[in-house]
Each structure stands twice: as structure tokens, then as C-alpha cells.
Amino acid sequence: MPRGNAAPEERLRAIETLLLWEGRVTRGRLLDLFPVHETMASRDLLAYRQQFPRALTSDLSSKAYEATPFLQPALTAGTFAEYQQLIGLAGLGVANGPIPIESSHLDATQIDFRNFARLHNAVRTSACVRIEYRSMRNPERHERVIRPHSFIQAGPRWHLRGFCKEAKEFREFNLGRISSTSTEADEMLPGIEEDKDWLALIKLRLVPHRDLSVPQKQLVRDEYMSGTTAQVFEVRMPMVRYLAQSFRAAVDPDREKPPSFLLMVEGVESLPSNILWQP
Structure with a gap:
């Protein structure tokens, strides 16, 4: 900028x-x-x-x-x-600027600049790195060797997408859960050109929640969709879940209801499986 x-x-x-x-x-x-x-x-x-x-x-x-x-x-x-x-x-x-403006766009991810710089360099040079990572499934620190290719900003958190040697697939890693990084120059892992999900574009349609009244639905259309019937985004497949989450769009409208959810994802059943977080 x-x-x-x-x-x-x-x-x-x-x-x-x-x-x-x-x-x-x-x-x-x-x-x-x-x-x-x-x-x-x-x-x-x-x-x-x-x-x-x-x-x-x-x-x-x-x-x-x-x-x-x-x-x-x-x-x-x-x-x-x-x-x-x-x-x-x-x-x-x-x-x-000339007028006061506040934003709720705040980051909750605690990121160490040394780790971020090494990861940034790995993405820039298409190199592999060894990370010490924790996850909800495995909250104890453990090592992963990854070849990262993209950073993802998802609301208050930041993630890194790349191929994981241990999982043998492309995954996202929360930057706040990476405690250390080191170079792993000898590894040869798949890169972005082999990440078929990342290269695939998906159309995500957001519509007013079906449980809203007719006037409420029109209000939501005017607010989010310029009065049209839906807000349509074409995004990379792994980004679908983050986008739905950032708009707080219901994936299961039977369970996720207004007023907490004013929007819903239309045609969930037609989307590829496992690209949305289920409630």
C-alpha cells in the first residue's frame, strides 16, 4: 500500500x-x-x-x-x-484520517516474528521447514515437516497452507500453534502446483436464513446483497469454510438459527464433502 x-x-x-x-x-x-x-x-x-x-x-x-x-x-x-x-x-x-474510525478487525493469533520470517522465506523460496506444532487432536508439541505455499487470514487468526509430510496431504496450520521452526532443505515435498483443492475454485452462495420473516429477509438482502437474492463468492476450495465462518452463515440451518445466524449457505449438499466445518 x-x-x-x-x-x-x-x-x-x-x-x-x-x-x-x-x-x-x-x-x-x-x-x-x-x-x-x-x-x-x-x-x-x-x-x-x-x-x-x-x-x-x-x-x-x-x-x-x-x-x-x-x-x-x-x-x-x-x-x-x-x-x-x-x-x-x-x-x-x-x-x-480526518474522521475517527474504529475497527473490530483484531488479531488473536500470537505470532513470533522469528518463526514468521522463516515461514515467509519458506513460502517465498518454495522450501520445506520443520515445525513444532500443537493441535486440538494432538495438543502436545510434536514435529511436522511441511512445504508451505500460502498464508491465510481468517478473521482473528492466521494460518499457513502447505503439504504435511506426516499427514501425506495438504493442510492448514494455525500460526499461533507453531512454537518453533527450522529449515529442512533436504526434503522434497509436493508444492502449490499439486494442491488440487487450492487451485480449484468454488462458488459459495449466501442467502438470508430461511427462518427469517419476509421483511427480515428483505432487510438482509438489502444489507448484504444490494437487494438481490444471494451473495455469491468464487473462492479457493479451502477458503470456503473460512468465508462462511467470517459471515457467520449457517451450515446446518436446523441447528444454527437467527438471531445468531442471519445468513445460511445455500446448496450445502452440492458442495464437496468436508470443505465446511459442521456444527
């Missing part, structure tokens, strides 16, 4: 944020975020390196600055919200 008239201090904070959460920073990455001349971006990188010489090292082959183990938040608080604001993913940070 390019930003005009950014002060040098803001760009220095951006450099630190990128180093923390992406593990590297380049002049081109800064130019993606700030409409400044290349010379200014180069000066900013030099200024940060002069101020924190142990925090980054130069990689001449890729023309990038890589984070070192000595990197610590100094100009920033080191929070994931700062990273989201920088790259334009957060619903926060808009209160600095």
Missing part, C-alpha cells in the same frame, strides 16, 4: 518491520510501499544499517539485506499488527 509524504522515520520503521517479519528487505520492497526515488530508498537502507549494524547483513547475490540473530525491535514494538498495517492487510490504523 504505497504511502505518500512518508517521513524518513516511518521508512526506517518499515525497514525494521520488514526485517522482523519477512527476514529481509530490498530497495525494491521499500519502493513497493513508499513512492520515493530509488536514491532515497538506498539512503534509508544505509541509514538503518549505520544505526543498527549488527541487525542486518548484505547479501550481494540477491541485492538484499538479511536479518541477523542480533535483530531486535528498536524503532518498533515488534508486533504483527505493525506488519499488517505496513503491507495493508489490517483494518486498523485508519484512525489517523
